[in-house]
Amino acid sequence: MLAAPSLLRSAVRTTVSRRGIAWYHSSAALFVDDDNKSQSSPNVKTYWADPQLRQYKFWNRYDKTNQGKYQYLIDFSPESIQKEAKILSLSDPDDAANQPLHNGSLPMGASLMGIGTTLADFEPYRDAKPNVLFVSPSCPRAPAVLPLVLAAFPSIEWIHCRSAGIDFIESDEFTELATSMSIPVTNAKGQFSSSLAEYALMACSYFAKDLPRLMRNQKNRNWEKYDVEELRGKTLGVVGYGDIGRACAKLATVYGMRIIALRRHPFLSKDDPYCDVVYGRDKASLNRLMSESDYIICSAPSTVETRGMVNADAFNAVKKNAVFINLGRGPVVDEQALIEALQTGKLRGAALDVFTEEPLPSSSTMWDLPNVLISPHNMDQTSTFMHEATEFFLHENLPRFMVGEDLLNPVDPTLGY
Structure with a gap:
């Protein structure tokens, strides 16, 4: 059985593009086979970090080829x-x-x-x-x-x-x-990726077409034309490019968006048709993604390493007029820093399906922000x-x-x- 390769704990930042792979600040060896370390059960072959095998042991509910x-x-x-x-x-x-x-x-x-x-x-x-x-x-x-x-x-x-x-x-x-x-x-x-991807692109359109304004005008019987924004040509940044993040990227490419992704092992997306660029998951790369993206989707899991990852520094680096969408886990984001970015205009808006504390307390400032779309952690909750x-x-x-x-x-x- 193959042991799972693990990334060396060195300061390595990588960028992968559709044209190939470029390593920045790289060391001589990027991963090693941990032959002498504890291995998984024979029932689980961990190919996720092996760029040679390129085998992904994840379920795709829409791929009926081998189901059952x-x-x-x-x-x-x-x-x-x-x-x-x-x-x-x-x-x-x-x-x-x-x-x-x-x-x-x-x-x-x-x-x-x-x-x-x-x-x-x-x-x-x-x-x-x-x-x-x-x-x-x-x-x-x-x-x-x-x-x-x-x-x-x-x-x-x-x-x-x-x-x-x-x-x-x-x-x-x-x-x-x-x-x-x-x-x-x-x-x-x-299981939940497709419905969350639909929500993510709905949230992008919510701000691109200024739906709050549209709904106000309808309520006031006000026939007022205004310019709207296209998603085509905009850049979507995906923080946490796992199954959910990739489903969002796949749908966004249909809209003609450019995709920047952030993931722990960038080389796994070397040939991904839905990504234009993939960065490693370090602070500099996160800030770079924030500065280059018109819409930012956070789909990272909540772990010891990711909690508070999207913090004040990240929001200070954000591109003007950007929109932030969190559909991963609430604790990944510093919510006070997010509120400040929304109040000061650093962010145009935010669509939030997850929060650090759920249910979101009625006393939360989030409820009062006019540029926030709130959903009660149910955007994957189909029947x-x-x-x-x-x-x-x-x-x-x-x-x-x-x-x-x-x-x-x-x-x-x-x-x-």
Whole structure:
């Protein structure tokens, strides 16, 4: 098995363009194979940092090419099953989105051992040696309970989170246990990207066409023509170029926008058709993206490294008349610095679907700012999105686990994504 290469912790800033790759302040070696370090389970081959293989182990809900392949294999060739799946569901038993798992038909060789939100709920299943842990956001104290479950059930071989982010389960204890026990972690990445991309481009159009003015005029029965802005030819900066960020870039290119992306490993986007330029994730690169972008989408996950990343320095560098859109996680942005940028006119406006504190307190200044579009963290909340996330676990990753194939959507618990 290939070990996951890791980027050297040196001060390296890189820029990648469609015409090739250019390295600035580069060292002689950019990544090494950590052959002697702890490796993932055989079920998770971490190709994400290997520019030679160029294989991305992430689910795409719209690519039907291989969907259900291993479910089909199990159905028609039961002998392909290499191990049974004994599942614990760390979830609210009444979570409707989990009904396909809790009350539905499971793949041959899979069984649901128990459902609960506390360690006590799982005590009757110790002797059964469950090996799969499914975790839902509906577990109210997941960061505290999850480490207890892992310590009590050393038989767990795989943890799957039913959300795109794993911040709702993060704790130092979880990270230490998952790492020391070499337990692969996966999530529902790819499930929510399309709806968030649609929201992002709607938010761009909201300001480009000055919809608040349009709505005021309609309310006042005022037939007033005014100039609007085209998105074509504008630059979209994407802070956190993962699955969601790439979906935004893909849609933005249809509008004729130029794309600048910021990501931890820029070389992974070397041949990306949706990016014009990709910067590494350092402060200078972030400030450069802010200064070059007409519209800025923040889709970075909330991790120890990213919290507060978009701060006063970044907003001081912002291009005149720019619009900021946050659809990733609230803590990534210094909200007071954002408010000041909006109040002083450094930013033309902001569209915010996520906040540091949710629900957003009624006392927040955000509510009073006329140049802010607020949504209650629901721009990915379609009527079926969570059900589909559970079905992804059941029909894609669970069969893969049982036949010994690579799991989709691997997450590094240390990095948080």
